[in-house]
Amino acid sequence: MSLNDLFTEIILDHYQHPHNHGVIGKPTFSSRGFNESCGDDIQVSLLLQNGVIADAKFSGAGCSISQASASIMTDLVKGKSVDEAKKLAEKFYEMVKGNEGDFGEELGDAVALQGVSKFPVRVKCATLAWHTLEESFPKDPDLRRDKSADKK
């Protein structure tokens, strides 16, 4: 359980210089998530175009792990469909739970969070952005496609 496994350079960089920080004006989906134990509070907003996530942003405040995870997550889901994004989330949960596997291919920068699996109390921080992303998706699969695409 070395701190270096947790606070990697990539995490610290995303934390101090987050990507996609902000709010989308007229998002297709958005959601807010809390982590009661440390007060993390994150908002995720998404813009769907042509069946894929064209833009993703996050705002709110939290610890390095939750903020870096949100920064990386918003990078990753861009260009993905809702179903692809949900698959990524599943992969991510697997990784931070400590399951074995090669996650680098699909999860990109997010593998920097693999060390979280050795810090059980921090798993909730790492997954917050992803859970909030999933919460933003409508339960009804039909609604998960963007309306703009339907109009065409």
Added chain:
Amino acid sequence: MSLNDLFTEIILDHYQHPHNHGVIGKPTFSSRGFNESCGDDIQVSLLLQNGVIADAKFSGAGCSISQASASIMTDLVKGKSVDEAKKLAEKFYEMVKGNEGDFGEELGDAVALQGVSKFPVRVKCATLAWHTLEESFPKDPDLRRDKSADKK
């Protein structure tokens, strides 16, 4: 802690053949007492005349100790003033608490309850009638004299 110390012949006799069982029609004072732990429920009613307790009765139901104690108590307080009755009650509490002393002179039959002091769970039964008696007396000492006497 022999049972014979508790269930003396005198107690059993008072229990099976209680004295002063009943209710006084127009009592000067009366009160009702409960012993939650065994469901004892006793009513005491008193008639004051010329500054002394002319009649005392009890009713209700309870265990041998509480019933016998009520039977003996009502015998004892007859002919006593309220203050004398209160003093008797104090003496009785002392005895069942297990204090040393010669109680026979004042407490008469009630000394048959001395053995209760060796059965702490039964002390509440023995004192119920006496507490109910005391509860029946008004707090204000002026009211403790009988009204009939005042009218004279």
Added chain:
Amino acid sequence: MMRNDIKKDFPIFAKWESMGKPLIYLDSAATTQKPQHVISTLDEYYSKFNANVHRGNYELSQLATDMYEEARTKVAHFINAPKPESIIFTRNATESLNLIAYAWGLNNLHKGDEIILSEMEHHSNLVPWHIISRHTGIVLKFIKLNSDFQLDLESLKQNLSPRTKAVSVVHVSNVLGTINPVKEIVRIAHEAGAIAIIDGAQSAPHMPVDVQDIGCDFYAFSGHKMCGPTGIGGLYGRYELLEEMEPFLGGGEMINEVFPTTSNYAKPPYKFEAGTPDIAGAIGLKAAIEYLEKIGMQNVEDYEIELGNHAAKRLGSIEGIHIFRPRTTGTGVVSFTIDNVHPHDISTILDSAGVAIRAGHHCAQPLMRKLQVQSTARASFYIYNDESDVEVLAGALEKAAAIFKPRKKADVVK
């Protein structure tokens, strides 16, 4: 089959034996004794893992949190709740029933609404409704007892009305030992559009319980009556109902956001667990369930029923005894009176023989009135009792009857 050395698992028996005062404990319906496994678990928790739960981000707190949540999972499994989150930790069955009355009742009931209880309820399933009734004006109705000390389901049906909002009954009577047909009662309640509440204080410790099979909306129980520590109990609630409900106690842990004058709440079960819970208690309860599961709840039930039946038969031979127990089903609870001997006196005479039973109204005064007694004596058996205990009990009762045999009035002394 029951091991015949169960008593050894409970250190209190050896302790009293060693003091020359063997303990014949027949008051397990009030609270059971605790096996060494439970006592050691508490010791280990405090000596090794003690920390507050759900709050700290450090290892020790995480360990304590995990242990606390594992206890929840264990309880859920024990009564076959569909998921751990449907279990709320409380102090005891009483608090569980009050939680329902306040959180569900106070917020959902209106003047004229009706709740159906039964004539054999414990005060814990009566007084909370009296309190809510005072606040809301609801009406309480009662399922009648028949002459075999069983609930009369016809009377339940007659009590139903469009205003019936809940039916709340005891699973097993703490006085009569009657096992009520709760599955049938729940079905009738649901058909009438009412929710169904089960007071399981005397069933969880004594038989396999399956809340999904019973189908109830709530099921309340106490840890201390099932080999667990004092201070911990539980409430199973149907999750969707828990989600809809307002909270009961307010404070730390049960909130999402708190502003000066408003707050919004966490999800169940946390919504209903305000403040620092009895962490050690929950973990001790888990140990108690581990212990009971090792014996097997079906074994527990079979053993108790057999011992209860045996005791009822043996005591039945005592002159002047009246036993309040259904002819057919009956658990390890045997309530009785003996002519001319007040229950309190019985209890004292038994105590001097080392036999601990209970005498009184057993927190069921309305039932006492129904039975037309002021109080009863009650022997309640558990896994650590056996037929030899019944013998000692019967012997002491015969002695009691002899002491209080009616005699002629003596000459008045003095």
Added chain:
Amino acid sequence: MMRNDIKKDFPIFAKWESMGKPLIYLDSAATTQKPQHVISTLDEYYSKFNANVHRGNYELSQLATDMYEEARTKVAHFINAPKPESIIFTRNATESLNLIAYAWGLNNLHKGDEIILSEMEHHSNLVPWHIISRHTGIVLKFIKLNSDFQLDLESLKQNLSPRTKAVSVVHVSNVLGTINPVKEIVRIAHEAGAIAIIDGAQSAPHMPVDVQDIGCDFYAFSGHKMCGPTGIGGLYGRYELLEEMEPFLGGGEMINEVFPTTSNYAKPPYKFEAGTPDIAGAIGLKAAIEYLEKIGMQNVEDYEIELGNHAAKRLGSIEGIHIFRPRTTGTGVVSFTIDNVHPHDISTILDSAGVAIRAGHHCAQPLMRKLQVQSTARASFYIYNDESDVEVLAGALEKAAAIFKPRKKADVVK
């Protein structure tokens, strides 16, 4: 003077030491560790004296009842309550405060009535009033915090009105360590005709408390924060007020007579203790008080204040730290933030050095907003901590600051 081997009384420290992971426990404001005396007392109770209280008429039950009532007497003596009967056993401070809100508040407050709280309250003294406010329409007002993290008594006076029915404030803040002038606050409340409620969760464990000197109507506290077991807490209430009040929870023990649809109640404190209490918890709390009294509460207070002051000074030398603590009075609680390092990250870094602190909103979200932080880190010291713990803490904090030192944006990977 404080013995310097206090740590030895608490087995958890030796256990972790022996596992090669020494524990530096700085989260005692959340819950304290337990001395061997408390752990052994629980063990002894369950192995020797376990029985239900106030119900059985046999010797074992009487012993348990006596021990339980002696615990009440002990608690009364500890906070100088005028008599044991003015102490109600609850699960924790949270339940105590809810008891007041429900039993007193719900039955006595009307639309437009006002309760004055403060800006530094724990959720346990906020959320119950939110709930009662929803039921009754009462208005909540707040005593302001000044720039030295103390309550502004002028603001209390300005908030008073003829509708003020209660003033309820925390004795010692669990975030700031501020010791509030409760005697003065109570006097002001009483002059205005309001009752005065004190949340003593953080004072009872840490200083001599005299409820008669304070003059409050209610005083709430938790056993687990003062070396006692989890699951037990208490409420002191002025006896006459307790007598007038309606009950809170309904059930066994708290009644006199129960009829099918009504009941009347026992005297306080029993009126407020429905169901089987946490008997072992109360007896364990007595042991905790015995332990603390042996040390002497004045010694505890002096030691903690000195250690708190020392820690505040030592931590003050760390670059970028902000300490939220009054200049003059302050207990063993030191809350802080460090620029660029989130409290949660601080806590993880400290944890890896074996230091247990708490990071979060400390169940005081309105206070966090007032302080304009999302959360803080909090080190809370107790009798088993010393200056060497402060050194380890400070070293680990310096490491945290170094890890999170601002750096230039890296080339975006991939």
